[in-house]
Amino acid sequence: MTVVNDLVAFDRIPKVSGFPGVEQVNNALKFVSPQLPIALLGWYKELGPIFRLPFPGVQVVVLGDEALFKEMLLNTQVFVKGPLFGGLRDLLGESVLIEDGDHWMQLRRVINKAFFDFPIERLHQIVAEQTAKTTRNWRGSDPILVADQARSLALDIIWRIMFETERDQAFKEELAEAFVQCVKFLNRASTVRLPHRIVPGYSKFNSSNSFLKQVFDDLVEETVARSDISSQSLAKALVQGYGSKELAISQLKTLVLAGHETTEITLSWILHFISTDQVLQTALKEEVSAKYVEGSALNEIDFPLLTATITEALRLHPTTFIIPRQSTKEAIVGKYIIPADAMLIASTLLVQRSSAFNSAVDVDDADTFNPYRFIQNPALYQQVQSFGYGPRKCLGANFAMEELKQIVAYILKHFSLHAEPQSQAIQPYNVGGISRPSPSPVVKVNLT
Numbered sequence: 001m002t003v004v005n006d007l008v009a010f011d012r013i014p015k016v017s018g019f020p021g022v023e024q025v026n027n028a029l030k031f032v033s034p035q036l037p038i039a040l041l042g043w044y045k046e047l048g049p050i051f052r053l054p055f056p057g058v059q060v061v062v063l064g065d066e067a068l069f070k071e072m073l074l075n076t077q078v079f080v081k082g083p084l085f086g087g088l089r090d091l092l093g094e095s096v097l098i099e100d101g102d103h104w105m106q107l108r109r110v111i112n113k114a115f116f117d118f119p120i121e122r123l124h125q126i127v128a129e130q131t132a133k134t135t136r137n138w139r140g141s142d143p144i145l146v147a148d149q150a151r152s153l154a155l156d157i158i159w160r161i162m163f164e165t166e167r168d169q170a171f172k173e174e175l176a177e178a179f180v181q182c183v184k185f186l187n188r189a190s191t192v193r194l195p196h197r198i199v200p201g202y203s204k205f206n207s208s209n210s211f212l213k214q215v216f217d218d219l220v221e222e223t224v225a226r227s228d229i230s231s232q233s234l235a236k237a238l239v240q241g242y243g244s245k246e247l248a249i250s251q252l253k254t255l256v257l258a259g260h261e262t263t264e265i266t267l268s269w270i271l272h273f274i275s276t277d278q279v280l281q282t283a284l285k286e287e288v289s290a291k292y293v294e295g296s297a298l299n300e301i302d303f304p305l306l307t308a309t310i311t312e313a314l315r316l317h318p319t320t321f322i323i324p325r326q327s328t329k330e331a332i333v334g335k336y337i338i339p340a341d342a343m344l345i346a347s348t349l350l351v352q353r354s355s356a357f358n359s360a361v362d363v364d365d366a367d368t369f370n371p372y373r374f375i376q377n378p379a380l381y382q383q384v385q386s387f388g389y390g391p392r393k394c395l396g397a398n399f400a401m402e403e404l405k406q407i408v409a410y411i412l413k414h415f416s417l418h419a420e421p422q423s424q425a426i427q428p429y430n431v432g433g434i435s436r437p438s439p440s441p442v443v444k445v446n447l448t
């Protein structure tokens, strides 16, 4: 590697082979394909924690090193969401997930306050009630498809917190599917950089987007009209906080989207790991039966193995496995010179597969599921970046952890889980920049 005054020129950063050239097309396809998590891990093993994918017209650099990852995400002046996320504006409007600078800060301040004011006991109560309802259907003899159950539950919870209402199964399926269709289409459209109308899937996107618009417009109208609505509804707090229906709708759509899919997928991975490791499951059940009270807080001290299990699933398979940014000018990250208009991808997946996570000096197990690594070395918790880092770290991180602990504890208290044989071949699979287990875990449940 050529080093100039200790700095490394951009074109000296290791490059994925086949760029540029015939293989470029294959690599480009991998970049938008379901296999992206696996491809990234392969490139990371081959090239190290920083590497380039020089696509025509855009330079992409992947950061899988914790220090570089943090430095880039902290520098929100230079590394912005910008046009990379702009495509999502057609779905979300002026969203906290998309905007940069002062506008982003104003949007975020109102949501932060609404979350801060939302009583945590209410969250615990809602999660316990909804988990009890969902799992009522688990008493038959058929194995359950974890993804369906997790999605339905995650949507129920976020919906009650946002709007204080419940919706039927058909509505939830239509809503989740509409979000998936929109995100997939917008992801594709921004990758191929063609006008939306000529990108395949446009009409499906258009109808899904109109459906979502109608649903959220109606909900906000209802929230405004009902003076008796509970003061604990987040929708009400946001409508009041922004003083603008449009802005409230954008943030509500964002929160439902960001708050259900990530939690749903993480829950699927956790149930998969618990159902494939009966020794771990027994230890977790002992921890839960000793201390868990339904609907009350679960802290890290009383529930060390539960906290470690959830964190380990988030470490090994972070749903938001890539966090992209665009450089607004030439800048330096670590010792690397990054040109203007480059795409930087901070990868939670790669950072969390580093040898720093090995459970012992001579053990190479960062790629395997082992929650006990956090019990042996609690300092490792600080190195898990699945919720992002810096000012734009996930605003639902605490919310998601509370939710997951409550759901998993409830399930462990009432059920025993056994993976069906097809669950052995599960892989992480990229859908629109989100990594999910595929095929969905299938689990046989018995009452305990």
Ligand code: HEM
Pocket: 096, 097, 098, 108, 254, 255, 258, 259, 260, 262, 263, 266, 318, 319, 320, 323, 324, 386, 387, 388, 389, 391, 392, 393, 394, 395, 396, 397, 399, 400
């Ligand atoms: C396991 C669950 C979750 C994971 C792994 C996760 C992950 C992330 C990550 C990595 C980011 C940073 C993205 C970036 O910097 O570009 C993020 C941002 C965000 N998350 Fe989450 N999230 C989860 C749950 C939630 C929940 C439950 C909510 C809301 C109820 C939520 C709302 C948001 C929002 C609004 C942002 C944008 C924050 C900003 O840009 O200021 N997330 N999430």
